[in-house]
Amino acid sequence: MSIWDTTAGHVVVVFAEALALLVPLLIMVAYLTYAERKVLAAIQMRRGPNVVGPFGLLQPFADALKMVMKETVIPEGANRALFLLAPMLTFALAMVAWAVIPLNAGWAIADINVGVLYLFGISSLGVYGIIIAGWASNSKYAFLGAMRSAAQMVSYEVSMGFVIVSVLLVAGSLNLTAIVEAQKTVWFCVPLFPMFIVFFISTLAETNRTPFDLPEGESELVAGFMVEYSSMSYALFFLGEYANMILMSGITTILFLGGWMGPFNILPVLGPLWFVLKVCFLLFVFIWVRGTFPRYRYDQLMRLGWKVFLPASLVWLVITAGVLLATGTLPTPA
Amino acid sequence: MVPTVFFYLFAVVLVFCAAMVVTARNPVHSVLFLIAAFFNAAGLFLIAGAEFLAFILVIVYVGAVAVLFLFVVMMLDVDFAQLRGGFQRYLPVGVAVGVLLLAELVFVMAGWQFHPGMPQLRFAPTPAGVSNTVALGNLIYTKYVLLFQTAGLVLLVAMIGAIVLTLRDRRTSRHQSIAVQVARNADNTMELLDVRLGAGIDMDAILRPKVIEPDGIDDDPLDPPQGGPPHGGHHPAGAHHGPEGR
Numbered sequence: 001m002s003i004w005d006t007t008a009g010h011v012v013v014v015f016a017e018a019l020a021l022l023v024p025l026l027i028m029v030a031y032l033t034y035a036e037r038k039v040l041a042a043i044q045m046r047r048g049p050n051v052v053g054p055f056g057l058l059q060p061f062a063d064a065l066k067m068v069m070k071e072t073v074i075p076e077g078a079n080r081a082l083f084l085l086a087p088m089l090t091f092a093l094a095m096v097a098w099a100v101i102p103l104n105a106g107w108a109i110a111d112i113n114v115g116v117l118y119l120f121g122i123s124s125l126g127v128y129g130i131i132i133a134g135w136a137s138n139s140k141y142a143f144l145g146a147m148r149s150a151a152q153m154v155s156y157e158v159s160m161g162f163v164i165v166s167v168l169l170v171a172g173s174l175n176l177t178a179i180v181e182a183q184k185t186v187w188f189c190v191p192l193f194p195m196f197i198v199f200f201i202s203t204l205a206e207t208n209r210t211p212f213d214l215p216e217g218e219s220e221l222v223a224g225f226m227v228e229y230s231s232m233s234y235a236l237f238f239l240g241e242y243a244n245m246i247l248m249s250g251i252t253t254i255l256f257l258g259g260w261m262g263p264f265n266i267l268p269v270l271g272p273l274w275f276v277l278k279v280c281f282l283l284f285v286f287i288w289v290r291g292t293f294p295r296y297r298y299d300q301l302m303r304l305g306w307k308v309f310l311p312a313s314l315v316w317l318v319i320t321a322g323v324l325l326a327t328g329t330l331p332t333p334a
Numbered sequence: 335m336v337p338t339v340f341f342y343l344f345a346v347v348l349v350f351c352a353a354m355v356v357t358a359r360n361p362v363h364s365v366l367f368l369i370a371a372f373f374n375a376a377g378l379f380l381i382a383g384a385e386f387l388a389f390i391l392v393i394v395y396v397g398a399v400a401v402l403f404l405f406v407v408m409m410l411d412v413d414f415a416q417l418r419g420g421f422q423r424y425l426p427v428g429v430a431v432g433v434l435l436l437a438e439l440v441f442v443m444a445g446w447q448f449h450p451g452m453p454q455l456r457f458a459p460t461p462a463g464v465s466n467t468v469a470l471g472n473l474i475y476t477k478y479v480l481l482f483q484t485a486g487l488v489l490l491v492a493m494i495g496a497i498v499l500t501l502r503d504r505r506t507s508r509h510q511s512i513a514v515q516v517a518r519n520a521d522n523t524m525e526l527l528d529v530r531l532g533a534g535i536d537m538d539a540i541l542r543p544k545v546i547e548p549d550g551i552d553d554d555p556l557d558p559p560q561g562g563p564p565h566g567g568h569h570p571a572g573a574h575h576g577p578e579g580r
Contacts, residue, residue, distance in 0.1 A: 007336065082366075112385065113385055113465050113466075113467065114385050114386055114389050114467060117385075117386070117389035117390070117393065118389055120389075120393055120397075121389050121392040121393045121396075121397060124392075124393055124396070124397030124398070125392075125396060125397060127397075127401055128369070128401070128404075131401070131404055131405070131408070132366075135362060135404075135408045143408075146408075147405070147409075150401055150404075150405050151405075153401075154398060154401055154402070157397065157398070174467055299510065300510070303510075
């Protein structure tokens with residue numbers, strides 16, 4: 001029995017795996033901020049960051065250094081403990097979810113039976129960071145932002161849930177690896193195309209991105225729930241938001257874009273690279289949307305969530321189940 | 335060994351959080367302790383091998399129910415001194431309710447009959463070779479489908495009840511009709527006028543958005559039926575406008 005089969009050995013291995021995943025992830029988060037500025041600049045016919053380092057490539061690190069050097073200001077009347085807990089919670093949740101994401105066949109740190117439920121549960125907790133931040137700041141703008149965010153995220157989770165259920169119906173498993181394997185013949189974004197669109201728009205709402213960034217709403221709420229934050233605690237919110245974007249793109253990739261499989265199964269050697277490429281494509285769309293669409297009004301946001309997406313995903317769920325049953329392709333439990 | 339340690343960890347923290355829910359002075363802290371309690375209960379489910387229940391608990395209670403709890407509690411303007419005030423006065427009532435619930439629990443427990451094979455079943459919560467999600471699904475959708483559907487109907491009735499109680503369509507509330515908005519074009523949003531010097535125009539008639547009637551007739555107060563130069567003043571304000579508060 002080697003040392004890696006003992007309990008202590010397992011712990012060490014898991015830690016090493018987590019590091020091997022989180023370090024590249026954090027670098028990706030840093031460069032996502034850079035990519036966003038560059039892409040937005042290109043859309044607006046500007047140059048974007050180009051001073052720090054070649055092509056401005058060191059800009060994210062300069063920004064990080066600036067954030068760390070700043071003073072943490074805790075407003076008077078704020079609930080200290082919760083005020084500091086909120087950004088950590090947001091950031092930690094965005095990291096924790098990666099435990100079950102398989103970057104390649106068998107590469108997930110924890111390949112659990114109910115991976116989809118784990119992801120859905122963790123992403124539904126994201127709202128707490130925001131709502132606690134808004135309340136603990138003891139500021140009306142922050143609170144309004146938190147209220148908006150809570151209502152928005154709860155609303156869009158409902159339709160996301162139904163989208164996930166229709167994917168599960170087709171895949172016949174709650175295990176993420178099995179869901180990707182089920183897309184060997186055709187990616188789910190083809191037969192479930194409307195659900196793919198609904199899911200992607202819902203992820204925009206879940207991550208509070210444009211055109212659903214009402215919780216921040218800088219023109220009316222200054223910066224919404226993070227108006228009172230500064231320095232590292234602000235940076236954690238910022239990193240959390242971008243890490244969440246990457247996470248949501250990862251989930252979309254697994255559920256709809258065939259995870260680590262290339263189009264028509266070409267070059268299966270490139271597994272994780274295909275995954276990263278698909279995530280990058282989705283992230284580009286995130287930024288593209290931000291550069292293109294104006295912000296929704298609050299009642300329009302609610303209308304879209306409850307009156308359009310929810311009935312549409314329900315109907316599509318019934319259609320999916322009906323077609324699977326009629327053609328006898330309903331997956332049976334293993 | 336490791337599961338035992340985690341069991342006691344989750345159990346102790348769960349009991350502590352549950353106690354804090356009722357003793358914390360700040361109601362928001364109470365709700366947060368409740369959430370922590372849910373988490374530890376989910377941990378206990380995981381140790382028992384019921385991962386589906388564990389994640390459903392987190393998704394439903396922590397991800398949805400507790401968010402709304404927190405939402406409401408944060409918006410309440412609670413006066414803590416007043417909250418503590420009536421403690422002495424309401425104590426007998428509280429104790430009475432507590433005793434009643436305890437008595438009911440005792441009656442229910444006294445009537446419990448254990449299946450002879452239960453001690454064995456406790457150690458194997460799911461049938462062999464089947465994940466507990468599948469096992470649960472098989473039970474709920476076959477053996478207990480009637481109970482399951484009845485529970486769903488009860489929830490539906492509760493939901494409709496809540497909607498009936500709270501939904502009121504105020505006459506002043508303005509609804510957006512996307513179809514009407516999309517159907518608008520330059521003809522019924524903009525008007526180019528040739529105004530005689532000093533004559534002025536009826537601003538009221540211009541600034542009001544023109545209403546597209548359902549039958550397709552464009553009700554336009556500024557369009558004189560028999561031609562002639564358009565000028566304000568001849569149309570009584572509001573006479574031709576469609577219903578307010580669309």
